[in-house]
Amino acid sequence: MTVSRPLRDLMSLDGRTAVVTGGAGPLGSVLSSTLAELGARVVVIDLDEGASQATADALDEVLVGPHLGIGANLMEAGVASRIVDEVERVAGGLDIIVNNAAFTGTSGVPGYAVPFDEQTDEAFLSAAQLNLLAPFSLVRTALPLLRASTHGSVVNVSSIYGLVGPNMRLYDGTSMGNPAAYGATKGGIAQLTRYLATVMAPGVRVNAIAPGGIARGQDEQFVQRYEALTPLGRMATEDDMRGAVAWLASDAAGYVTGQVIAIDGGWTAW
Numbered sequence: 648m649t650v651s652r653p654l655r656d657l658m659s660l661d662g663r664t665a666v667v668t669g670g671a672g673p674l675g676s677v678l679s680s681t682l683a684e685l686g687a688r689v690v691v692i693d694l695d696e697g698a699s700q701a702t703a704d705a706l707d708e709v710l711v712g713p714h715l716g717i718g719a720n721l722m723e724a725g726v727a728s729r730i731v732d733e734v735e736r737v738a739g740g741l742d743i744i745v746n747n748a749a750f751t752g753t754s755g756v757p758g759y760a761v762p763f764d765e766q767t768d769e770a771f772l773s774a775a776q777l778n779l780l781a782p783f784s785l786v787r788t789a790l791p792l793l794r795a796s797t798h799g800s801v802v803n804v805s806s807i808y809g810l811v812g813p814n815m816r817l818y819d820g821t822s823m824g825n826p827a828a829y830g831a832t833k834g835g836i837a838q839l840t841r842y843l844a845t846v847m848a849p850g851v852r853v854n855a856i857a858p859g860g861i862a863r864g865q866d867e868q869f870v871q872r873y874e875a876l877t878p879l880g881r882m883a884t885e886d887d888m889r890g891a892v893a894w895l896a897s898d899a900a901g902y903v904t905g906q907v908i909a910i911d912g913g914w915t916a917w
């Protein structure tokens with residue numbers, strides 16, 4: 648039996664440049680190191696210039712670089728052009744975008760992760776701007792570079808709450824919330840993924856991961872209820888997301904586009 652290229656070669660990101668938004672955050676930094684481990688030069692985008700650069704520097708210490716950190720607020724007008732111009736100037740091209748930055752259920756935005764009747768239009772709009780508009784704008788602005796790459800791949804980060812509604816009983820007796828804008832924007836990015844996959848084909852692939860809840864020291868009652876509702880019996884870790892993102896970013900997923908892959912221990916399977 649003959650195969651086109653060895654799997655090890657298909658998974659290699661040698662010579663490629665990857666942008667990871669929210670790249671200094673808990674999941675973003677793990678995904679940045681995942682792509683760097685496979686050979687990509689990683690551009691870490693996060694709010695704080697120092698944190699972005701520190702994450703890139705930490706990658707440089709152990710993984711082939713040079714990696715780059717850019718401080719950017721993805722909610723500012725014109726930011727997508729600034730990022731794409733800077734990446735082109737420094738790296739000469741762009742092959743991979745991981746749209747990871749978002750307001751999550753724990754972001755301290757007023758009027759956001761509060762009971763439904765207290766959620767505000769302003770918080771909803773802010774979430775839509777960061778979680779949905781920013782990925783749209785960045786990918787559209789980067790389109791010429793992604794097309795020029797012969798390996799263009801976009802990986803969006805959705806959520807199980809973009810696939811199913813929240814079970815509010817999980818949160819009873821805790822201070823945790825699950826905002827409408829979170830699920831709506833994460834569902835929106837799942838659909839944006841399918842839209843972009845069709846309009847950017849055949850040159851660029853666009854997929855998404857939909858992570859389950861990541862264990863971060865949440866309220867014990869919540870964790871117990873969450874785990875009981877998860878076929879694999881535990882919450883996710885950042886580490887659980889590495890394999891799918893590595894695969895989707897690489898040529899090993901060369902015939903995969905428009906897919907939203909739940910990495911949730913089976914949460915959405917029953």
Ligand SMILES: NC(=O)c1ccc[n+]([C@@H]2O[C@H](COP(=O)([O-])OP(=O)(O)OC[C@H]3O[C@@H](n4cnc5c(N)ncnc54)[C@H](O)[C@@H]3O)[C@@H](O)[C@H]2O)c1
Pocket residue numbers: 668669670671672673674675692693694695719720721722746747748749750751754777804805806807857858859860861862
């Ligand atoms: N944590 C979970 O349980 C979970 C579950 C499912 C999906 N997700 C998704 O995974 C992704 C990462 O989640 P996380 O928990 O690591 O998030 P986080 O809030 O801990 O980190 C997000 C990062 O984005 C950065 N960021 C925020 N606003 C920004 C802006 N305006 N411009 C630039 N950068 C900005 C933050 O500084 C931070 O480093 C998100 O898309 C989230 O929706 C998380």
